[in-house]
Amino acid sequence: MFFAQMLDHEYTTKTVFRENFFQDWREEMTHEERSLIQVLDKCDFGEIHAMHKAKVEVRKNMSKEEKLALKEANQKIVDEYGFCMLDHHKERIGNFKIEPPGLFRGRGEHPKQGMLKKRIQPEDVIINCSKEACVPLPPAGHRWKEVRHDNTVTWLASWTENIQGSIKYIMLNANSKLKGEKDWEKYEVARKLKTCVESIRNQYLLDLKSKEMVTRQRAVALYFIDKLALRAGNEKEEGETADTVGCCSLRVEHITLHEQLDGSDCVVEFDFLGKDSIRYYNKVPVIKKVFKNLKLFLENKEPGDDLFDRLNTGLMNKHLSSLMPGLTAKVFRTYNASIVLQEQLKELTNKSDNEVEKLLSYNRANRAVAILCNHQRALPKTFEQSMANLQAKIDARKEKLALVKTELKQVKKEAKTKGSPDPKLQVLVERKKGAVQRCEEQLLKMEVQATDKEENKQVALGTSKLNYLDPRISVAWSKNMEVPVEKIYNKSQRDKFAWAIDMTELDFEF
DNA sequence: CAGGACACTTAGCACATCCTTG
């Protein structure tokens, strides 16, 4: 069933996926099945696939009443299981449902893709609640793996997943007090970096000339982390996950040095797969000292060797925490993202702009951050079509505008030739004027929409908005520009950032 | 100090739902 359901997906054609799936499937077979079913390619899943598609179709064609009943049933489940009490406050739980079984599909070329992700039993689950709490009952005939009362952690339940052996957690929703406070702390640390970033930069520039190889490598890596907002790059276990890297785990094969490129000196060309196997490709002019060091680090190395062979994230973070309490590599990403947003908003928006223009500027500032952080998305499947549709609408609106303008002219002319003022004609003139103005506004809105859409086709704004941009910058901007906060944050974003919406003053500076 | 366990944040995609438009 798991395999048959996925047949429309490209990854069921991948060798690794098929081999992993078949191996795990055979584990689940009886003796007889195992001797009968030996080659995946000889299996015909067509019938099961068709059955699944039919089921999906039935679901899609449910009547309004059936859909409503289903929705209400789901809501009941949320009401009953979707909340918990924390410090006497009722809080929404982020993910209260156990992950269902299925075939594992990692991102990128994952060596474990296709493996069977097993069903979690109550016997696998640890419950974490307070001693006084009434412990949720396990399903009939079952018991929990453990019930503990650890108030030093935030999770409510956990289990160990069978693909990587990692622990999965049930935790609170982002709009909870607990998560909000941690979010606020994160941005306060980033703001503290603002006060000492200059001296840290001076320090790593000096360190580029250090006699110690480790120190030089650390300085170059920090230069990248600061300038390019690269992730730290922890080591990963080979063969357990897709081959991806961050700053400290860059290999020789991931960079190319150009003494000159496109009219710039000392250019580093980056080309590697980062988190989620998203490609990072960038050509960056760097200062001479960095360039020279890189040449040195590359000497006598193979493409697969570590660029920073003396360095790892542990060393980097130990150094950073000595420069400022709480400072780690990822703080630079938060800091640079928020600073860029603040600067771009200042540069791009004018108080005299209309709301549509202001929002385009906001999106552009957001976009500058997303590009810095390399937050990409797949080109939407319907992009070309919907762009063409929008263009057609724009053209139609332009024609309409031209028409309304000539009509206005005519009415004006009529009013003039008549000599004596005719109240009826005057009203008509005013009406046409209004129509022209409305038409112009609509046209502008559409054109702005088209620009925004085009610039944004492969950029994901959500990730930075949710995780990197101090919401107080956006809230202060919205107040200063008199743009309602609803225009930049939707409902759940407003819930998540309620702390910032409540407390931010007009003059907030990140 | 390496390596693993653990806890938490960050990430993109698929699907659900909402909204607009003809």
Added chain:
DNA sequence: CAAGGATGTGCTAAGTGTCCTG
């Protein structure tokens, strides 16, 4: 009111970073 595109939400994988152990 249906179609279809836009927007929002759920899901869960994939990172970061700390702590503990030997």
